Amino acid sequence: MDFTIEGKIYHNGTFEQGCLAIEQGKIVAIKKTLTTEPHLNVGTRLILPAGIDLHVHFRDPGFTHKEDFSTGSQAAAFGGISCVFDMPNTQPQTISKQTLKEKIQIASEKSYVDFGLYAAIYDGNVGRLAELSPFCNGFKIFLGGSTNSLKLSTQNLRVALLEANRTKKITLIHAEDEHCLKTHEDRENNLIDHLRCRSAECEEIALRTILNNSHGLSSPIHICHLSSCEGFEVIRKRPENISVGVTPHHLYFDVHSLNAKQAFYKVNPPIRSSFDRDTLWYGVHNKLIDVFESDHAPHTEEEKNVDFNNAPSGLPGVETQYPLLLTAMKKEHITLDALLALLCERPAQLLNLPKGKIEVGRDADFIVVDMKKTEPITAEKLHSKCGWTPFEGFPAIFPSMTFIRGEKVIDDHQVLVKQGFGTSVGV
Numbered sequence: 526m527d528f529t530i531e532g533k534i535y536h537n538g539t540f541e542q543g544c545l546a547i548e549q550g551k552i553v554a555i556k557k558t559l560t561t562e563p564h565l566n567v568g569t570r571l572i573l574p575a576g577i578d579l580h581v582h583f584r585d586p587g588f589t590h591k592e593d594f595s596t597g598s599q600a601a602a603f604g605g606i607s608c609v610f611d612m613p614n615t616q617p618q619t620i621s622k623q624t625l626k627e628k629i630q631i632a633s634e635k636s637y638v639d640f641g642l643y644a645a646i647y648d649g650n651v652g653r654l655a656e657l658s659p660f661c662n663g664f665k666i667f668l669g670g671s672t673n674s675l676k677l678s679t680q681n682l683r684v685a686l687l688e689a690n691r692t693k694k695i696t697l698i699h700a701e702d703e704h705c706l707k708t709h710e711d712r713e714n715n716l717i718d719h720l721r722c723r724s725a726e727c728e729e730i731a732l733r734t735i736l737n738n739s740h741g742l743s744s745p746i747h748i749c750h751l752s753s754c755e756g757f758e759v760i761r762k763r764p765e766n767i768s769v770g771v772t773p774h775h776l777y778f779d780v781h782s783l784n785a786k787q788a789f790y791k792v793n794p795p796i797r798s799s800f801d802r803d804t805l806w807y808g809v810h811n812k813l814i815d816v817f818e819s820d821h822a823p824h825t826e827e828e829k830n831v832d833f834n835n836a837p838s839g840l841p842g843v844e845t846q847y848p849l850l851l852t853a854m855k856k857e858h859i860t861l862d863a864l865l866a867l868l869c870e871r872p873a874q875l876l877n878l879p880k881g882k883i884e885v886g887r888d889a890d891f892i893v894v895d896m897k898k899t900e901p902i903t904a905e906k907l908h909s910k911c912g913w914t915p916f917e918g919f920p921a922i923f924p925s926m927t928f929i930r931g932e933k934v935i936d937d938h939q940v941l942v943k944q945g946f947g948t949s950v951g952v
Contacts, residue, residue, distance in 0.1 A: 527931060529559040532567035532893065535574070536883050538862060545572065547889045550930030555885060567893050567926075574865060574883050575607035575890040575927060576847045577872035580697070580749055580770065580818035582839065583609070585631055587616025592823045592910045594635035595944050597843065600821075600908040601638045602934050604844035605924040607890035608880055608950060609638055613645035613665050618675055620645050621653075625660040629949055636947030637940065638929060639890075641876065643697060646685045647675035654685075658692040662876055662951050668731045669701030669793075676703055683738040686746070695745040695875055700731035700756070701794055713834045716780045716787045720795045725753035728794055732759040735767075742766065745875050750775065750820050752794040754804040761813060768815035768875060771805050773846050774915060778802070788836035789829050790915055792822070809863065816875070817867045819846045823911035841909045845902055847892075848921035855896055855922065876951055889931035892924035 531544045536555055546554035546561060583597035594611075601609050611632070613619035619628055625644055632640050641662035646654065654664065666677045666685060677685060679702075689696040705727035713719050732748065736759070739746055748760060748769045760769055774792060779799040783790050790796055808814040822839030829836050847868060853859045865882075873881025880888045900923065902916045927935040934942050 528563045528565065529561045530565045530567065530572065531559075532570050532572045534572045534883060535861065535865070540571070545883070545889070545891070547931040550889055550932075552883065552885050552887055552889050555883070570925065571894045571896060572883065573892050573894060574869040574881055575892050575929065576605050576868040577608045577876070577878065577881055578606045578819050578821070578843055578846065579610045579747070579816060579872045579876060580612065581609045581821040581843050582612045582614065582823070583821075584615060584823065585635070586628065590910075591825055591828070594632045594640070595637070596908060596910040597821065598636040598638045598640070598947055599940060600841075600844035602927050602929070602940070603908050603923065605847040605892040605927055606843060607638055607927065607929045608640065608878065609843065610641040610643060610662060610876065613643050614667075614675070618645055619643070619661075620647065620650050620675065622656060622660055625657065629660065632947070633945060633949060635944050637934060637942060637944065638947045639950045640947050641950050641952070645675050646689065646696070647677050648681055651677075651681050651685050651688060654688040654692055658694055660952065661694070663695035663697060664689050665697045665699070667699045668734070669699065669703045669706045669727060679703075679734055682734065686739055686742055690742045690744045693744050695747055697747045697749050698735055699750075700735060700748050701727045702730040702734065705730050715833055716783055716790060716796060718833075719791055720780050720797060723793060723795050725755040725797065725801070728753050728756040729759055732756050736760070736763065739764065739767065747816070747875060750794060750818065751805065751808075751814070752797055752801060754801050757804050757808055757813075768871070769808075769813075770816035770818040771809065771814050772818055772820045773842055773849050774820075774840060776802060776805055776809070777849070777916070777919070788831065788833045789840065789913070791833065791836050791838050792820075792840055793838045809859065809867070812863075815867065815871050817846060817850065819843045823909050825911055826913050829913075840915045841911050841913070842915075844907050844909060845914060845916050845919075845921060848902070848923045849916060849919060851894065851896070851922040852899060852920050855899070878951055889928055891928050893926035894922060894924050896922060898922060898925075
């Protein structure tokens, strides 16, 4: 054994004071007592599985003034996330074998956490997915325009889903209908305008289109960042292979309570009403939502601090997601079982990873947390290159340690591994 760690371990749905034995990056034993040296005793602090964020935009390559794989992955590690999956709307966009190989190389040299990549499906590469599949963890479809995205026309959706189904890999979909977005397009001066221009109708139409085009398919399809009550009702009864994700910003904000710095909360799909927000929480509490995802999409303060209409959409969140949800759990807004299912277990299942759970045979990816230690989120203590957070001042519980494959990556505000420690997973 390489080492053992002792604390309050969350295992099989309950806490037990006990020990984990780690060997070659895997959990090899979970017992009441283990005395192998070296031995780390964290007392009564909790040992929980590390999170998996299946939806980040680390902006690398092409937009590295906003973020890169080094800063983004460091933020992930400090937030208790051991594995991230990066979206393809970089520059160049990740749409070919060549661009996938180049991005894998970049991430391999820079990342502090384990990582995977998605390839974008657009009208120009629909027939080449089998060629891309060995180099990516899954595919991303944008049915409506978003930041630097490649759109797939609705008439090609069935073909794209059939091709993706043959690879057996997951397809993630940004569900806003392009025709609907174009119909509502107008100048935007504030968040209410943005909400009107990207109405819930656009999400609802896109979701109906996805359901109509996915009949008979077995490979996983994931609806990213569900945001509306109308959308929720459409996917409430859905086939087993379709999963649904929600973001912290759609769970924590509503359009009528955000008055200052509105451009900073401009995001696609938009922040909606308190009724939409409460509907998403209802979905979480009733096991109708599958995944928490940050949709970490940073822009610099300079880029955001402009006229609302010209401000880019997107906000950071990879470092604050788990700490915010741990606080929600402490306040009994969510059970620990639900939190770990949505942030750890289900993402691991969807992406076929030996992570997401404290269990013999899985990767030794876990965090150590002191639940008594709540602190306000402040941008100056976070690690994203963008330098700001929409959750400024929110109470959070950050992990004191993050372990990935048995290596202590974060300990008491220090990074203990080098860039490039993170490895490509699941391909």
